[in-house]
Amino acid sequence: MRFAPAAAALSLVFATVASVSSAGELEADPRAQVLIAQGEAALESGDTQGAIDAFEAALAVDPDYTPILLSLAEAARQDGLQGKAIRYYREALARNPDYFAALSGEGEALVEKGAVDKAQRNLARLESMCGQSCPETQALQARIAAGPPARFAVETAEDGSAAN
Template structure:
């Protein structure tokens, strides 16, 4: 009898771990899937705010579906909100640490912010996980090679060297 509470807690922990592990490969709730399709159409049409609204609605319907965070991150990047995009990519990575799209997307957003060294760490991680010819690795390599956007490079040059 003295071990019953501990056994119940351990059982609950194992059940939660098993359900979280198996949740990564599941399909989205049909209502969320419809909202994701709507959001992607809006994003392709250039309506980033409409897309973000649709993706956030999908997240409210199905908060356990990790790919929604990738969609939100892409919309945030297109809206020029790289910091917010990085937050969404990191949420996806917290749920699925080896998500190639999230690692690559975060690296590309880091390049867009001018954080090339951090982006190169993502590239190294991708190369070790999926190889040098993986589509995500190639995409991040080309982003790093292109460097930060011209606007950011010009701002950095205008600021000049910083002193400590």
């Protein structure tokens, strides 16, 4: 009984520290934030390699900040590297399986790669988790409706396996 007040005080300290440390994961390290801003500016100006470099540097500074992976995936997609983008999306999903933006982005990259059936699975999962009105669901639905880029339609038509 002599230790009850001390134990209560100590548990309060641990609870406070735990809540502060978990809240800190929601924001990137300030140095990473600068690099992310540089990457976004480079991406907007069309410099995908500059954006990738900035995002990779940000990831090195703050490897636990998952949204950087989505930025890297977007830059890879714009650079025509859908396979690399899918890898980044899957890494984000490994950290948080319910990350709607990563699930939608992966689905869009799959469509761009020509894997519409796999993208449909992502869409079904998104619909079950966040519904039809979810922005991520709507974005993936629109991308699937647009279909894969023309280069995949031509390649499959030349093989004699085009499906329309």
